[in-house]
Amino acid sequence: MSFKPVKILFKTFNKLIPALIKPGVTVLEAAHENKIDLEGACEGSCACSTCHVILDRNLYQKLSEPSDKEFDLLDQAYGLTSTSRLGCQLKIDDRFNNTVIEIPKFTRNMSIDGHIPKHH
Numbered sequence: 001m002s003f004k005p006v007k008i009l010f011k012t013f014n015k016l017i018p019a020l021i022k023p024g025v026t027v028l029e030a031a032h033e034n035k036i037d038l039e040g041a042c043e044g045s046c047a048c049s050t051c052h053v054i055l056d057r058n059l060y061q062k063l064s065e066p067s068d069k070e071f072d073l074l075d076q077a078y079g080l081t082s083t084s085r086l087g088c089q090l091k092i093d094d095r096f097n098n099t100v101i102e103i104p105k106f107t108r109n110m111s112i113d114g115h116i117p118k119h120h
Helices: 027-033 057-062 068-074
Strands: 006-012 015-021 052-055 084-086 099-103
Touching: 015 027, 052 057, 068 084
Parallel strands: 006 099
Antiparallel strands: 006 015, 052 084, 052 099
């Protein structure tokens, strides 16, 4: 069974970058697959806020509420907005089609172990 790719636009430093994404991957994974600079210091385990993204309001309202853990981590994110989410917690599906996902200009990496994650 094949799935129709989902078209999204990553907005980074006021530049829009189109991407075709396979449904089921996270926003964090999609960013890495498309060479978009989105950190993900905890490698997608919902233990930091470095994959903070800002969603279009319409998309945000279609998605389920963030978990308590995600809310707690978002409180640490730089530039938090009312439509902020963690990219590692968002699996892409057809609700994401033709939407913009903004990558904030700054992240707050609370890690002190010196680990520098690599793009996958």
